[in-house]
Amino acid sequence: MSSTDTPVLQTRNLTRRFGGYSAVSNVDLTIRRGTIHALIGPNGAGKTTLFNLMTGVLPPTEGQIIIDGVDVSGSRPDSIARRGVVRTFQGVRLFPSMTALENVEVGRFSRTRGGFLTALARVPGLATPTEAATRRRAEELLERVGLSARRNVLATELALADQRRLEIARALAVDPKLLLLDEPVAGMNPVEVQEAARLFKSLLDDGITILITEHHMSLVMAISDVISVMNYGRKIAEGPPEAVKRDPEVLAAYLGTEAAA
Numbered sequence: 001m002s003s004t005d006t007p008v009l010q011t012r013n014l015t016r017r018f019g020g021y022s023a024v025s026n027v028d029l030t031i032r033r034g035t036i037h038a039l040i041g042p043n044g045a046g047k048t049t050l051f052n053l054m055t056g057v058l059p060p061t062e063g064q065i066i067i068d069g070v071d072v073s074g075s076r077p078d079s080i081a082r083r084g085v086v087r088t089f090q091g092v093r094l095f096p097s098m099t100a101l102e103n104v105e106v107g108r109f110s111r112t113r114g115g116f117l118t119a120l121a122r123v124p125g126l127a128t129p130t131e132a133a134t135r136r137r138a139e140e141l142l143e144r145v146g147l148s149a150r151r152n153v154l155a156t157e158l159a160l161a162d163q164r165r166l167e168i169a170r171a172l173a174v175d176p177k178l179l180l181l182d183e184p185v186a187g188m189n190p191v192e193v194q195e196a197a198r199l200f201k202s203l204l205d206d207g208i209t210i211l212i213t214e215h216h217m218s219l220v221m222a223i224s225d226v227i228s229v230m231n232y233g234r235k236i237a238e239g240p241p242e243a244v245k246r247d248p249e250v251l252a253a254y255l256g257t258e259a260a261a
């Protein structure tokens with residue numbers, strides 16, 4: 001089904017209600033292959049709910065989610081991950097008592113073997129060819145995100161920015177075609193944000209498409225090809241950064257003249 005023209009992910013009329021409240025309302029999104037697409041909006045706009053819908057954590061109330069031309073609405077998270085849509089989380093969710101390398105190996109095992117518990121059980125005694133290949137790939141991924149030197153450090157002992165890199169390496173271990181980054185630079189200093197921006201852009205060269213939610217506006221403006229803006233569950237604007245930051249509805253709803261300057 002997939003060709004270079006088929007969007008990597010589309011939502012059509014996507015709606016999620018909690019009781020009578022519409023957290024996401026009739027959202028149509030098209031994520032084009034090979035782009036960095038940002039999803040922004042004020043707190044409570046519905047961005048996290050949209051991520052949860054796209055990754056199968058929540059079923060839609062109405063509407064469709066289409067990955068590579070296939071309607072996956074209502075599919076479970078593992079099935080969506082197998083189709084190449086993988087996310088990181090707003091708060092870091094690593095295994096604290098495992099090293100950086102082991103965290104990536106677990107991500108890889110959960111793709112190549114019989115699931116998560118097997119993965120956890122197998123990590124200490126690496127022996128078979130599959131396990132050796134898993135280790136090699138995990139090492140490559142740590143190199144990819146600039147964490148090779150810290151491979152044997154426990155996840156909890158890494159600085160926040162390195163934990164975020166590690167989360168990305170673990171997500172890459174699942175071989176995503178669409179990587180969803182949920183506030184990936186929150187709490188980083190300006191130098192770390194710049195390094196993260198370089199890493200995100202470099203992932204495009206690996207054939208990965210990125211959907212990012214972030215409150216860090218200068219990062220969003222610098223790296224995004226397309227920005228979709230949400231407010232009260234609805235998509236209120238969409239376009240390249242230059243157009244979005246001049247959109248009067250966006251300015252009124254969210255950015256404010258100061259932030260957009």
Ligand SMILES: Nc1ncnc2c1ncn2[C@@H]1O[C@H](COP(=O)(O)OP(=O)(O)OP(=O)(O)O)[C@@H](O)[C@H]1O
Nearest residue numbers: 018021022023041042043044045046047048049050
């Ligand atoms: N499980 C739930 N039950 C009830 N209401 C919910 C639930 N999840 C989200 N909401 C509501 O839906 C709205 C959208 O929330 P959501 O977390 O998607 O916003 P957001 O744009 O991600 O915000 P933030 O930028 O603060 O992360 C909010 O009003 C929230 O209170």
